[in-house]
Amino acid sequence: MNSKLQSYLNVIDESVQNFQLPKNPKQLYEPMRYILALGGKRIRPVLTLMACELFKGEHSTAKNAALAVELFHNFSLVHDDIMDQAPLRRGEPTVHKKWNENIAILSGDALLIESYKLLCSYDAKLSQKLLHIFNTTASEVCEGQQTDMDFETQKIVSIDEYVEMIRKKTAVLLGCSLKMGALVGGASDKVADDLYQFGVNLGIAFQLQDDILDVYADQSKFGKQVGGDIIANKKTYLLLLAHQNANENQKSVLEKSISESDASIKVQHIMAVYNELKIQEKATSKMNAFYEIAMNNLKHLSLPEEKKQPLKDLAEFLMGREV
Amino acid sequence: MNSKLQSYLNVIDESVQNFQLPKNPKQLYEPMRYILALGGKRIRPVLTLMACELFKGEHSTAKNAALAVELFHNFSLVHDDIMDQAPLRRGEPTVHKKWNENIAILSGDALLIESYKLLCSYDAKLSQKLLHIFNTTASEVCEGQQTDMDFETQKIVSIDEYVEMIRKKTAVLLGCSLKMGALVGGASDKVADDLYQFGVNLGIAFQLQDDILDVYADQSKFGKQVGGDIIANKKTYLLLLAHQNANENQKSVLEKSISESDASIKVQHIMAVYNELKIQEKATSKMNAFYEIAMNNLKHLSLPEEKKQPLKDLAEFLMGREV
Numbered sequence: 118m119n120s121k122l123q124s125y126l127n128v129i130d131e132s133v134q135n136f137q138l139p140k141n142p143k144q145l146y147e148p149m150r151y152i153l154a155l156g157g158k159r160i161r162p163v164l165t166l167m168a169c170e171l172f173k174g175e176h177s178t179a180k181n182a183a184l185a186v187e188l189f190h191n192f193s194l195v196h197d198d199i200m201d202q203a204p205l206r207r208g209e210p211t212v213h214k215k216w217n218e219n220i221a222i223l224s225g226d227a228l229l230i231e232s233y234k235l236l237c238s239y240d241a242k243l244s245q246k247l248l249h250i251f252n253t254t255a256s257e258v259c260e261g262q263q264t265d266m267d268f269e270t271q272k273i274v275s276i277d278e279y280v281e282m283i284r285k286k287t288a289v290l291l292g293c294s295l296k297m298g299a300l301v302g303g304a305s306d307k308v309a310d311d312l313y314q315f316g317v318n319l320g321i322a323f324q325l326q327d328d329i330l331d332v333y334a335d336q337s338k339f340g341k342q343v344g345g346d347i348i349a350n351k352k353t354y355l356l357l358l359a360h361q362n363a364n365e366n367q368k369s370v371l372e373k374s375i376s377e378s379d380a381s382i383k384v385q386h387i388m389a390v391y392n393e394l395k396i397q398e399k400a401t402s403k404m405n406a407f408y409e410i411a412m413n414n415l416k417h418l419s420l421p422e423e424k425k426q427p428l429k430d431l432a433e434f435l436m437g438r439e440v
Numbered sequence: 441m442n443s444k445l446q447s448y449l450n451v452i453d454e455s456v457q458n459f460q461l462p463k464n465p466k467q468l469y470e471p472m473r474y475i476l477a478l479g480g481k482r483i484r485p486v487l488t489l490m491a492c493e494l495f496k497g498e499h500s501t502a503k504n505a506a507l508a509v510e511l512f513h514n515f516s517l518v519h520d521d522i523m524d525q526a527p528l529r530r531g532e533p534t535v536h537k538k539w540n541e542n543i544a545i546l547s548g549d550a551l552l553i554e555s556y557k558l559l560c561s562y563d564a565k566l567s568q569k570l571l572h573i574f575n576t577t578a579s580e581v582c583e584g585q586q587t588d589m590d591f592e593t594q595k596i597v598s599i600d601e602y603v604e605m606i607r608k609k610t611a612v613l614l615g616c617s618l619k620m621g622a623l624v625g626g627a628s629d630k631v632a633d634d635l636y637q638f639g640v641n642l643g644i645a646f647q648l649q650d651d652i653l654d655v656y657a658d659q660s661k662f663g664k665q666v667g668g669d670i671i672a673n674k675k676t677y678l679l680l681l682a683h684q685n686a687n688e689n690q691k692s693v694l695e696k697s698i699s700e701s702d703a704s705i706k707v708q709h710i711m712a713v714y715n716e717l718k719i720q721e722k723a724t725s726k727m728n729a730f731y732e733i734a735m736n737n738l739k740h741l742s743l744p745e746e747k748k749q750p751l752k753d754l755a756e757f758l759m760g761r762e763v
Binding site: 139141142144145196199200218219220222223225226227229230231233234237241242244245248249252255256259260262263264266267 | 462464465467468519522523541542543545546548549550552553554556557560564565567568571572575578579582583585586587589590
């Protein structure tokens, strides 16, 4: 990671650490402090700071907007983890496991409310602009999460429906993070919207990469179990692509694997189909296409090239192309 | 109910019915429409409209703020019903029973976000004022709910702690409803704050009445099971007052009743202690005291008396003193 990126991360870490919450009720505020302290990549708030600095130059003015995005992200993690019955988050017990589901519901709600408070800390006109994109994004994130849950029981999911789901569930918040930073920095609506598009396309590329890594990551470097999505019968981009391209024989392998109880056999059978159909290559090419659109969005931004460098670096970092 | 009150209720019902939500994802937006259509007393949004009309006279400008309050109230009901594992709400299945818990969590989240959208529909300066009181209130409602859950496992709860809990969980939203209406109507901050106090004190009186009715209501007129709080070992104002006033003998009856499995014997034993200690009279007197403070808040508002009449009527209606 380069030093510029590291310095942004330091600002965020400091903001999170200095963020004041009341002490009581303990069971409400401790889980909020806990999830925030678990860390994570802090990509979203860094995007907000970077976008702000593209314009008026002082990222500290964007601190509250950056923190709002991070709080919103953590609100969605706490609630999603209940819905997914996830026991672990970043290697530690999830809030609903460490406390209970009721506490996770309520402290998630309170995180969302805190994120609104932070956005209301700007002057009225700017706050209203920030809230407009934030509200739209927040609704879309809920829609994306519901659509993802719907997919579990839906027999046929098209590639387009899948991309639209990840756009809402993951990508729009990256766009929103950038747009809010740009607005705080005094960017025009047009430029803020262009940055939003860059974030959305980067976010889709990032999520596609997540799907690919679940199957093809080097286990020694990957934080989760390789093949986890396959074992959980999760409809990923790879699986949907395989369904779309499979012949009758391959379709039957995919169908039968759903009820295969031996995890390693299941992974083996599905991966065999993926390999026959060159799914890794096809998915990687789709991911690269979205990444290229994002880079193109960046290229067309009317800003000096050297200003754009930190965003390029972050995009590379996000895609695991270590800088 | 008088015709003025009825006309406000009609405005609210119309607003709720005309409130547009996207069609898809169905599992996200249908539960939101469902809970909103279940009705309820709509006290909070009526307070917002009334407060607005005390000033500039046109309640329609306060419609979005009123709807925001009603949506927030419904968000808290949907999430509270999960936490309380309540099967019914207004005689119909709760959202988590009709659909499932995940859907109830997410559609609750989306209701909260929609309430923010409505508050952002005013001009920037007014929005900021509305959001300020709304954010504070929303946090307090979460704190009140958590404190209420904490009480379940807490051995000793003082009367003051209890009143503070119901202030946050129930009363501040009534205050907020009035204050937001007043701000939309162009009231000064001072007058808006005075109305807020009126709402909070009325809200506490209302909640104390709820505790009293749970034990002493006429079953034929009461929507819930009389004695429900006693059967559920709920720490109500009445029970805490009984504990505070009980002699050793009465204390032991209260203690033993916790584990009594026969519901009617339990209610009978606890009510015997309540009667010995004149708990109904004492609780009623406390309720009346808060009601009187509320009336006093209203009296000191610098507004013509005839303007205050609808608020007085609503307060009487709320306290079951039919007007």
